Amino acid sequence: MLNILSRDSEEIRHIRVMRGKSRYPLTPSSFLSYLRPLLSLSIERARWIGIAAEMRGFGRRKRSVRKGRFDILDMLLIVLFLIQIIIIVAISLGLA
Amino acid sequence: MEMKGFNIRYTAIDLAYLGVVAAVSGVIFALTWEVYYIGELIGGPIGARILSYGLWFIGAPLAATLIKKPLSAFLGETLGALVETIIPTYGGFTNLIYGVSQGLFSELVYLLFRYRRFDSLTATLAGAVAGIPAVYLDALLFEEIYPLEVMFLILIGAMISGGIYGFLSSLAVKSVKH
Numbered sequence: 278m279l280n281i282l283s284r285d286s287e288e289i290r291h292i293r294v295m296r297g298k299s300r301y302p303l304t305p306s307s308f309l310s311y312l313r314p315l316l317s318l319s320i321e322r323a324r325w326i327g328i329a330a331e332m333r334g335f336g337r338r339k340r341s342v343r344k345g346r347f348d349i350l351d352m353l354l355i356v357l358f359l360i361q362i363i364i365i366v367a368i369s370l371g372l373a
Numbered sequence: 374m375e376m377k378g379f380n381i382r383y384t385a386i387d388l389a390y391l392g393v394v395a396a397v398s399g400v401i402f403a404l405t406w407e408v409y410y411i412g413e414l415i416g417g418p419i420g421a422r423i424l425s426y427g428l429w430f431i432g433a434p435l436a437a438t439l440i441k442k443p444l445s446a447f448l449g450e451t452l453g454a455l456v457e458t459i460i461p462t463y464g465g466f467t468n469l470i471y472g473v474s475q476g477l478f479s480e481l482v483y484l485l486f487r488y489r490r491f492d493s494l495t496a497t498l499a500g501a502v503a504g505i506p507a508v509y510l511d512a513l514l515f516e517e518i519y520p521l522e523v524m525f526l527i528l529i530g531a532m533i534s535g536g537i538y539g540f541l542s543s544l545a546v547k548s549v550k551h
Contacts, residue, residue: 278392278393278396279396279399279400279456279459279460282396282397282400283400286400286404301404301407301408301411302404302408302428303408303411303412303424305537305538305541308428308538308541309541309544309545312397312401312541312542312545313545313548313549315397315400316393316397316435316545316546316549317549319393319396319397320390320393320439320549320550322393323386323389323390323392323393324386324389324390326385326389327384327385327386327387327388327389327390328385328386330385330386330388330389331384331385331386335385336384336385
């Protein structure tokens with residue numbers, strides 16, 4: 278979505294330059310003339326994406342909470358993080 | 374997700390709108406850096422804030438006016454800042470800190486109105502109050518500290534800019550949605 282929007286934004290700015298307006302929206306009116314087409318294009322896309330998702334049952338999906346397992350790898354990761362923090366604190370205090 | 378007294382159940386369309394607001398805000402936030410530097414050249418620190426700061430606050434009023442649900446203002450501003458951070462721009466990770474704080478302040482306005490008003494007035498106020506954390510974080514993170522009277526003018530400038538662009542973003546959403 279970001280790529281499409283960046284392209285839209287670039288096109289709008291290009292058209293603004295072709296029409297003799299500034300490339301960047303420096304005034305409130307130029308901001309509106311930049312924002313309206315950008316929003317118009319994106320909202321239309323978003324509405325249909327949302328409708329398509331709802332039609333596929335997004336709103337009716339069952340929400341389940343999975344219980345996380347805490348195993349030896351998680352423990353190892355936490356210990357490594359703690360060691361890292363201790364080293365950083367020691368270096369910043371000039372102990373190492 | 375249920376919150377006592379408020380309906381914050383987001384449909385797929387709301388989430389798609391939120392994604393759009395995040396992307397649009399992120400792109401605008403990234404562009405605003407150019408506007409900020411142009412403004413700084415023309416009008417110094419106060420002029421730069423009047424010209425550009427409101428553009429950095431539009432995520433919240435855009436999302437709230439479009440989605441009209443609790444937390445939409447906070448999510449719009451925060452996700453916009455996240456997109457700006459990912460792009461990335463000059464501010465880097467600090468953009469996200471700004472986004473979260475500005476989003477919280479803007480959300481407060483809608484909360485004060487008990488999520489009953491999502492019009493131009495609330496959008497203007499939501500944009501304006503976002504200036505408070507922005508100026509505070511400027512001082513805290515970038516050491517942009519000036520004499521007290523200049524700081525006051527900078528704060529007023531940021532809030533006026535936020536108010537103007539908040540109002541304009543609500544106008545843009547209304548004109549596009551209907």
